[in-house]
Amino acid sequence: MLVMETVLNNPPHPLLRTRDRILGAARELFASKGFKGTTTAEIARRAGVNEALIYRHFPAKRDLHTAILRAKLEEEASIELFQAPESIDLPVEAVLQGVAQRFLEAHDPTFLRLYYQSALEGHELAGEFYEQFVTRFVTVLEGMFIRWMAAGLIHASNPRMSAQAFLGMLRSAAVSIEMFQDPDLLRPYDELARDFTTTFINGIRVYPVQSDYNPTI
Structure with missing residues (x-):
């Protein structure tokens, strides 16, 4: 017996593939309600398909969840968020401000929620994403700081x-912007990048002007 797709009041664009509609709906629901809090019936309604059709593409809800995280991992693997400058002649503040702005502009609000939900629920791919994206980002930054120190x-x-x-x-x-709508941070990303970079570089401590003063004490 053929499984017929359910036509809703606001059906998705007909050119979108069914599998992509299911993935998109699941991505939004997992991000807002978590893996355990989302049912396949809800995913089906959001995607505009019969629930049985989900199982044609994904044997279990866990497989659907994994497919979303795996797709993001593959996407991030092909993207360079930023590259370390070849020359150290560029001003440190300008380089870091550019990195900060690129990071803020590139983050995906829906996936940010999905990622934290997945990490809290112990999905193994959440750790893999951390290693591939966060650790890689830190390593490139570390190399830049080493060169600047030298x-x-x-x-x-x-x-x-x-x-x-x-x-x-x-x-x-x-996180504060997307999850809490922090009013202090609801500003253009270039302004946030500038302020964060200035604070990071200048710090908040004032050192006395003394030749024998040791700031490490």
């Missing part, structure tokens, strides 16, 4: 922790 452009510090700190500001901002 050239005497920034103070000596733990370069990896510096990279983690800078990325941590951006990740926190992305």
